[in-house]
Amino acid sequence: xxxxxxxxxxxxxxxxxxxxxxxxxxxxxxxxxxxxxxxxxxxxxxxxxxxxxxxxxxxxxxxxxxxxxxxxxxxxxxxxxxxxxxxxxxxxxxxxxxxxxxxxxxxxxxxxxxxxxxxxxxxxxxxxxxxxxxxx
Amino acid sequence: xxxxxxxxxxxxxxxxxxxxxxxxxxxxxxxxxxxxxxxxxxxxxxxxxxxxxxxxxxxxxxxxxxxxxxxxxxxxxxxxxxxxxxxxxxxxxxxxxxxxxxxxxxxxxxxxxxxxxxxxxxxxxxxxxxxxxxxxxxxxxxxxxxxxxxxxxxxxxxxxxxxxxxxxxxxxxxxxxxxxxxxxxxxxxxxxxxxxxxxxxxxxxxxxxxxxxxxxxxxxxxxxxxxxxxxxxxxxxxxxxxxxxxxxxxxxxxxxxxxxxxxxxxxxxxxxxxxxxxxxxxxxxxxxxxxxxxxxxxxxxxxxxxxxx
Numbered sequence: 001x002x003x004x005x006x007x008x009x010x011x012x013x014x015x016x017x018x019x020x021x022x023x024x025x026x027x028x029x030x031x032x033x034x035x036x037x038x039x040x041x042x043x044x045x046x047x048x049x050x051x052x053x054x055x056x057x058x059x060x061x062x063x064x065x066x067x068x069x070x071x072x073x074x075x076x077x078x079x080x081x082x083x084x085x086x087x088x089x090x091x092x093x094x095x096x097x098x099x100x101x102x103x104x105x106x107x108x109x110x111x112x113x114x115x116x117x118x119x120x121x122x123x124x125x126x127x128x129x130x131x132x133x134x135x136x
Numbered sequence: 137x138x139x140x141x142x143x144x145x146x147x148x149x150x151x152x153x154x155x156x157x158x159x160x161x162x163x164x165x166x167x168x169x170x171x172x173x174x175x176x177x178x179x180x181x182x183x184x185x186x187x188x189x190x191x192x193x194x195x196x197x198x199x200x201x202x203x204x205x206x207x208x209x210x211x212x213x214x215x216x217x218x219x220x221x222x223x224x225x226x227x228x229x230x231x232x233x234x235x236x237x238x239x240x241x242x243x244x245x246x247x248x249x250x251x252x253x254x255x256x257x258x259x260x261x262x263x264x265x266x267x268x269x270x271x272x273x274x275x276x277x278x279x280x281x282x283x284x285x286x287x288x289x290x291x292x293x294x295x296x297x298x299x300x301x302x303x304x305x306x307x308x309x310x311x312x313x314x315x316x317x318x319x320x321x322x323x324x325x326x327x328x329x330x331x332x333x334x335x336x337x338x339x340x341x342x343x344x345x346x347x348x349x350x351x352x353x354x355x356x357x358x359x360x361x362x363x364x365x366x367x368x369x370x371x372x373x374x375x376x377x378x379x380x381x382x383x384x385x386x387x388x389x390x391x392x393x394x395x396x397x398x399x400x401x402x403x404x405x406x407x408x409x410x411x412x413x414x415x416x417x418x419x420x421x422x423x424x425x426x427x428x429x430x431x432x433x434x435x436x437x438x439x440x441x442x443x444x445x
Contacts, residue, residue: 057358057359060359061356061357061358061359063359064357064359064360064361065357068403069180069194072194072197072434072435073196073435105263106261106262106263107228108228109227109228109229109258109261110228110229110261111228112195112227112228113228114192114194114195114225114228115191115228115263116180117180117190117191117263117267117320118180118181118182118189118191118320118325119180120322120323120352120355120356121322121323121355122323122355122356123355123356123357126356126357
């Protein structure tokens with residue numbers, strides 16, 4: 001009976017350690033200072049060009065989409081809530097527009113970020129235009 | 137074939153739908169809505185009623201959806217079958233959903249016909265050309281269920297001509313599985329579902345299919361918030377039907393439908409959907425009409441927890 005309880009406690013402790021280390025890995029960056037979750041995008045995405053770059057209307061449209069789809073987790077100011085990342089961080093802003101577009105499409109399902117492939121590509125680029133506007 | 141009058145008389149004497157269960161559901165929905173804040177949430181909706189895409193509910197969100205179907209019945213009474221869905225994003229890769237079904241048949245009766253619990257899982261981490269989703273559902277219904285959420289085996293419009301008093305005596309415990317294959321391409325969503333359903337008591341596996349395609353009327357959004365603008369409308373079509381059983385895999389003797397679908401997503405977070413459906417052969421209802429209204433509550437679990445702090 002005692003042995004079983006100890007095994008149960010050990011399993012519980014290992015689970016907490018695993019969860020803890022997983023949440024630490026969520027914030028790890030690559031050598032460019034980009035979150036690993038975003039940096040796992042294929043290399044070719046780094047050269048993708050945002051067709052809405054430099055268009056103020058696209059930034060406003062992206063803000064509208066952000067408030068509809070993203071603000072519930074990342075907050076209306078995109079400063080992050082709980083596990084949802086602060087999108088003003090350099091670990092996000094260092095990513096190229098193409099990497100961000102890829103990440104929006106794919107998400108990070110095992111870490112709670114949904115895939116936004118249901119949004120048309122044009123809307124994802126509008127979101128990227130808004131996210132990149134934080135850097136100014 | 138019409139049922140003899142002697143059999144019809146076995147049914148309950150009520151001629152109007154019993155509204156009590158729907159009242160309870162309405163109250164429940166109001167309670168849930170009261171938990172919701174003013175923030176509007178727009179999900180990645182597809183307009184389908186039968187087909188599923190690979191887009192799951194966002195984690196932590198609860199969508200409450202009131203649906204209904206009106207069916208024109210050959211040699212029998214037309215019916216309206218409402219159902220309520222509670223769809224919860226348990227994880228980004230797992231959506232769970234609970235259904236409550238009713239039906240009201242004109243000149244017959246209205247009754248609760250059972251519940252369903254479904255789960256959808258995305259097994260792959262990333263997007264691909266074709267994205268699989270595994271679907272498992274347990275159904276505890278009666279043969280009087282007319283919601284037609286799926287069409288399998290040799291399901292036929294004649295099944296719905298049976299008087300409620302007789303049909304409700306047959307209880308069904310069924311396991312339904314689906315392989316959902318879904319793709320997004322240039323704003324289009326194309327989904328193909330292969331359905332295998334098994335009555336846990338007896339009967340062979342029953343098979344069915346559903347195929348859907350849809351697209352927003354406008355792919356990019358405008359900076360202004362708007363209700364009646366093209367970006368808020370989704371148009372599409374779905375085709376679905378039965379494919380026989382494991383004993384007799386065939387299209388002969390099965391029913392099939394084609395249905396255009398339209399969805400209107402309001403910035404307030406409310407989505408309306410409608411779909412007129414047309415039977416493609418004599419085993420099908422000649423005409424069905426589906427409609428729904430849904431509302432999504434963001435961070436539902438967080439809001440419930442905050443009530444008890």
